[in-house]
Amino acid sequence: MSAATKKYLRIAFGLAVIAALIFVPMNFNRYGLFILSQWAVMTIAAMGLNLTLGYAGQVSLAQGAFVGIGAYTAAIMTTQGLPLIGALGVSIVLCFAIGWLLGYPALRVQHHYLAFVTLAFSTLAFLVFRNEDWLTKGIYGISNIPRPHLFGFATNKPLPFYYVCLGSLGIVSLAVWWLIRSPWGRAFVALRENPIRALSLGIDTRRYTLMAFAIGSALGGVAGTLYAPLTQYIDPVPFNLSLSLDLLMMVIVGGSGFYFGPFLGAMIAVLLPEWLRFTQGYYLMLYALAVILLLIYSPTGILGILDRYLTERRTKAASALREVAKPKLETAA
Amino acid sequence: MKSKIIAGLMLAALSGGAAFAQGAPIKIADVAELSGGGATVGNNWKNGIDLAVEEVNAKGGVLGRKLEVSHADSQSNPGIARAQVQKALDGEPYVLLGPGYSGSVKVTAPLAAEAEITQIMGGEAAELTQGGNKYLFRTSFGQQSSMPKVAKYINDELKAKSVAIVWVNNDFGKGGRDVITKEFAKYNIKVAADLSTEAGQADFAADVSKIKAAAPDAVFVYVNEEESARMLKELKRQGVTAPLIGETTLVGQKVVELAGDAANGARGHVGLTTDAPVDLVKAFREKFVKKYNYVPDHNGIKGYLAIYMVKAATEKMGKVDPKGVANALHGLTIKAAQEPGILMDVTFDEKGDIDRQGFLVEIVDGKQVIKQVLPKLN
Amino acid sequence: MSNLLDLLVAGLATGAIYAIVAVGFTLLWQTSQTINFAQGEFVMLPAFLMLAAMHAGVPFWLAIIFGILLSMLLLGLGFKMLLVDPMLRHGVLPLAIATMALAIGIKEAVKQFFSAEASPFPSIVPAGDISVFGRLVSLQSLGVLALAISAVVALTLLLNRTSLGHQMQAAAQNPTVARIIGVPVERMILLTFLINAFLVALASLLITPIYLAKFSSGEVLGQAAFIAAIVGGFNQVRGAIAGGLLIGVVDNLAAAYVSTQYRAAVPMLLLIVIILFRPQGLLGRPEERTV
């Protein structure tokens, strides 16, 4: 198969998946649509974390808290009659700014301390959601969160709102794709792989680290902004540390640092338990077991399996190339 | 990969929706907190349901048809509760049971109402039945009916002028705390200390020392059973002598078991308790312990009652009509003499709230002693 | 003032519980860079193993021995061979995530095969209180504190005074060099896993009468112990004890003097402050930076 055919095959496959995501759910019941919407929302949050962790190599245990900040921003603003799109803007700015500020102390010290700082932040955020009744209605939560009207269409039915989630996922995917193939994305990889070398090449690792963390956090906010109108009710409990850990699991299980990792990871985390529900009380046990076995088999996640296979092939190809290149260099010298 | 998943989802979607054929089992869907923070609540509820379904089916079912109940786990998370209720409703159940957490009820009640399916839930928050939802029913007193009784007792019998409130910071605890604080205001009772505690908290030294410093005339304790027991021990250790008042969660058998001597003297209002001096309740408790090997809390009774509510309403209609259940339940009085499974006479009002006998009890020498019977209102 | 003493004593008692759980955290981190998010569940499980044995009619003392041995087999040997060994060389994170999944699995299994109810658990320390400086303290709390301190003393003696301990330290600090000078590094690492399993089983025995045997009781414990380990210094056994006691006391003082609603916030702020000013933890050694 030539490289061009392979490329077309890949594009065709991608288009088929996108078409399936658009057309197949039209026949789904409300439950199926809700689960798929949840998958789209969690994928967005996991993509943010993948940027922070997978590309820039910073461990964040606060992604769930940023989803919470986004969700509360959306819930508070839209129940006051403000448009969701405005809430989206506020969420992004807020999460970006908080992410930036949180990153500072972590930069003073070795990089795994960012994990500890974010762990603390996660707990603090939960306490604020729960205790500041005047703003968040505390433990009672905010109910009757409206779904938006977009371009004159009401999206309160499951299918239109699924398209809102899917569309948002599409936009975020494009933006992230743009980001990681821009010089920024290259700089993120550089500071994950070898910060000292990156520094010697003029890459301002501090600024890029903060940027990666802030942008990743902002995507958490985007996911939250969608989560609130999806469930139409939020309370503090879903945004505690375990959501952050779940998101971390999604990124690792999907394949940290792979563009499509979060899509697969969110699928495992959201859909696998649903498929396993037929086993009744055993479903979470089996889910945990599946995750453990997968990680033992491939600690680099699902896409790590694929990557291993591709690397093997590429190494073979490269050594073949080297054989060809060698005589040339020798004659040149 | 993705297409496989979609195919899987489609299969799942298609396998839903079976019709109500005559003679086929009546399908009831339960969504409860089977894992996560509310797992104890949810599993009690589930076990109560299973026990009742077994009994009903052993006696020939409802109108000659067996009951068939499916349980789904909400993981104590409103978002997942919503998905599971959606799934249950897509399967067109006869009745929806659960969830138990008030937040999860709030997020799912509009869905059930839209599908015109009756929802019998375990939530106790006051506001749940105040939104005009015609399809939502309680299985126990809402806090708006239990708390005034406690406040009245504190005012009339204890003549307390200042009270310390200890509550668990979840929707159950906060709900009770908010209602009783309003009631105290009516009686001009001062809240001397207002202490929030965490679910699963092990160390109550700081909370009790604050109570001690506030020196209230009485202490109102509204936390879960395990924390109640720890709280009682610490109160005893620090020598707090003010009377302790609570709800089922303070004076249940489980608390006595865990707290030992420290539980003596605790008093509380009890709506549903396995310790009630009612023969049917005692019989229920024996059956439950025999099947599950532990003494249920009030959530176990709630689940059990939910099934008998369905039975009574269906028998009243004389047919299995999912849209009619809610109507049949409104204004219905179920007498224990006719339907022993309901344990005590109960009446449902137009809002879905419950009216039933209640008790004020005190722990004396490790036993619940009924101090006062609070009669059914009508 | 007397109030403050009450709080300190109670805080130390709770802190001792966190400390004993945190010790294992630091041990596993030192020898094998394992962050065990299931540590709380590791403490929850042995009590159920003992309860199961007792339900089968085994006397309490025998159930304890059975529980400890089975824990060492499952949570020590099994954990290391089945989960840690295959994943260790792939870095800290995948293993940490796998232990998170393990935590879910253990919780669910206990709930499913045992019960979602909290069961009481017999105490080997007699119930009741004794007076310390005029305050009543439960004997159980004192038992935990005593165990925590003796565990550290024993571990410190083992590590610093015996050749086995020196070998363990060598294996932890520089496995490559240790291997060259003939230290059986693998066996030393296995030993720390067994010690951790022994400690959590012991902790389970002492803590469960207070926390009750419940599938979810590991959540609070695991998180508190993790924070205690960070505060105290991840790479020092002593640090874990100091961190645990400090978190216990700070939590109580926060509830008494700051706000009960925000009591959990104060240890977190403490954590951030410590990271800013003493990132290696209170008693930790600074980790060497490689250029």
Next chain:
Amino acid sequence: MSAVLEVSGIKKSFGGITAVDGVSFDVHEGEILGLIGPNGCGKSTLFNCILGQLTPSGGEVKVDGKVVTGLRPSELNKLGVSRTFQLLQVFPKLSVRENLILAGQEHQGNMASRLFGPSDAGLSGAADQMIGFFKLDHLATEQAGGLSYGQQKLLDVAMAFMGGPRLVLLDEPAGGVNLTMLGDLKERLAAINREKRATFVVIEHNMEFVMSLCTRVMVMAEGKVLAMGKPNEVRANPAVIEAYLGH
């Protein structure tokens, strides 16, 4: 000739051990200064002090007459000071071309243009030129990790030149490179030096390499400068022979 790099009195001690003890020297434009000395004599530490990787305990570094002591490595790089490391430091998961673009991108535009502008920061042409210059054609789209050691070493050195530096500090560029590749590398370095008037400081153990490439050689021993001069002079210096070449 003006001094591109002026180092005066640089000191660095770790605890009680003084690794670099008052080293001073100048490097002029277009020069290739060789830096030799036995292992542990402080060469790499000196590099790290000059480049901001380590903060010197004393002394001053000037680039083009401007004091740069205490600047971060990335800031120094922006001023036109580039380096390679003793150990191979390419990014194995990026392709050869990507590695080179990465090495140059921070010298193009600003943060915004690097985000919203073209993915290659306009450097594809320059990268391909560099690839051609170091004879790495055919390998442009290969992952750097899949290359042979010598090829990676060439890439590593090539990366140091992507930002168009005035001054390049090379830490053992010849280490581990086989003979054929070595000649090639030396020839390429000499060519860059000629064509771009780039100034080099080279740490190297391979005497043959140093003596034939460098215009001047500085010898260090025990953290101090032992000798400085033309390759031939240094080779003939008895102190150097005693301390270093004699072994």
